[in-house]
Amino acid sequence: MKGTSTMTKDVLATFPAIEIKKNEALSHYTNTKTGGPADYVAFPKSISEAKALIEYANAESMPLTVIGNASNLIVKDGGIRGLTMILTKMNQIHASENHVVAEAGAAMIETTKVACHASLSGLEFAAGIPGSVGGAIFMNAGAYGGEISEVVEEITVLTREGQLKTLSNADLDFGYRHSTVQDYDDTVVTATFALTPGKQDTIQAQMDKLNTLRAAKQPLEWPSCGSVFKRPTGYFTGKLIHDAGLQGHRIGGAEVSKKHAGFIINVDHATATDYMDMIHYVQKVVFEKFGVHLQTEVRIIGEDVTK
Ligand SMILES: Cc1cc2nc3c(=O)[nH]c(=O)nc-3n(C[C@H](O)[C@H](O)[C@H](O)COP(=O)(O)OP(=O)(O)OC[C@H]3O[C@@H](n4cnc5c(N)ncnc54)[C@H](O)[C@@H]3O)c2cc1C
Known part of the structure; x- marks a missing residue:
């Protein structure tokens, strides 16, 4: 070309x-x-x-x-x-009085460790979320009753014109797996988390407890993209997929996890096309059986292969 x-x-x-x-x-x-x-x-x-x-x-x-x-x-x-x-090389994290400021590419897991080390509480829920700070803001990541929206004070973004802008928590209009970052072309570059003083041992114990729970429930030993689908109002995604008999179903190298029905794992050199085919298949079967349309939580980007 x-x-x-x-x-x-x-x-x-x-x-x-x-x-x-x-x-x-x-x-x-x-x-x-x-x-x-x-x-x-x-x-x-x-x-x-x-x-x-x-x-x-x-x-x-x-x-x-x-x-x-x-x-x-x-x-x-x-x-x-x-x-x-x-952005994973933009990964500086600093704790100061009651705040942790992290660059967007910093791992959430590292950010929770810095908060714990500084005896700051509030980020324990995110101890096992394997995304970056920017991705967590974009998605309003959450787990075990906590959500990023509850601890973000402000973020800075670069607009598509390269202007640096500060956005407050209210500007981000957080909702379930949603923030306004999804609606614009801005790039998140830093986030400031407002935390509360706590006891390091207690914070660490809570993080360890949640990570143990996570390892027991999720197929962390396999490549995946976490929960593929959002939670539909009034239902549990995992139960719908389980009840549809889809656990263990395989397309190419992609398999609906037997450990956690909401995960699709790469068990044998799966392609993205295998993932897409599996997503569509699960949506079709769940809709046919229960009349519920599962929407994807996972973000799907890029182009199909040109034949
Ligand atoms: C094993 C496993 C467990 C998981 N558990 C959880 C969980 O408990 N809770 C939960 O909420 N999620 C969970 N996830 C999903 C995922 O970790 C989160 O959604 C995370 O917040 C995504 O961050 P990321 O950096 O990986 O984003 P990416 O996957 O890199 O990107 C996701 C979207 O965010 C955008 N984006 C990323 N960074 C920026 C930025 N700096 N500025 C603007 N846009 C950006 C991308 O363009 C993309 O559209 C899990 C995933 C796995 C694999």
């Missing part, structure tokens, strides 16, 4: 100090171990590097995709055109 080779030189030549890979398989980064290639994938290490990449993509009218820890993501097998930024 003519345009692509010109762009390669430009992207790489413009940002010699930023790690950028061309035609890189995203299966190396997704938690499902599936997904096609990104034309270019960049790993900014700072807000200023992310800003420069965003401004570049904007000026070049290049599609821009932002990924955190890729733990709630299916990238289709045709991959992603344009520039993809993976």
Whole structure:
């Protein structure tokens, strides 16, 4: 592709100090171990590097995709055109009086450890959520009765024009697995969590307890994208899928987990297409049996393979 080779030189030549890979398989980064290639994938290490990449993509009218820890993501097998930024190298975390401030690519799990170390309570529920801070804000991640919305004081984002903006908790209009970050092209770059002083031992004990519960219930030993479907009002997703007799059902290398019916695990070199086919199959069977339409919680991005 003519345009692509010109762009390669430009992207790489413009940002010699930023790690950028061309035609890189995203299966190396997704938690499902599936997904096609990104034309270019960049790993900014700072807000200023992310800003420069965003401004570049904007000026070049290049599609821009932002990924955190890729733990709630299916990238289709045709991959992603344009520039993809993976933020996991923007991962500074600092605790100060009653606050933890983390860059968007920091792992939520590391962020909960920093909070615990600083004897700050409030993030215990997130001790085992395998996403990044930015992904957790985007999704309003939650577990065991807690939600990111309850502890976020404010975030900073870079707009598609590269402007740095601060958004308060109220601006984010959090809902079940929703924040306004989903409605705009902004990239979350930092989050400030407001926490309360606690006892380090108690915080650690709660985190350990929740992680033990998680390991007992979830197939953490297999690649997956966590709970694939949202909870429909009035039902439990796992029970619907269990009652539909779908646990253990396999399409290609993707299987509905026997341990947790809400998870689809990659048991044998699954492709993203296997995942998509399984999602559609589960939705169809559950709808036929119970009249309930399961909506995906997992974010699906990228292109189908062109034949
Ligand atoms: C084993 C397992 C267990 C899980 N348990 C839970 C759980 O208990 N609770 C829960 O809520 N989720 C859970 N998840 C799902 C997932 O970890 C969360 O949704 C997490 O918040 C996603 O973060 P991420 O960085 O991986 O996001 P990604 O998967 O990288 O991205 C998800 C979406 O967020 C967007 N995004 C990511 N970062 C940014 C950013 N900085 N700025 C703008 N947009 C961004 C992406 O474009 C994408 O649309 C689980 C997943 C797995 C695999």
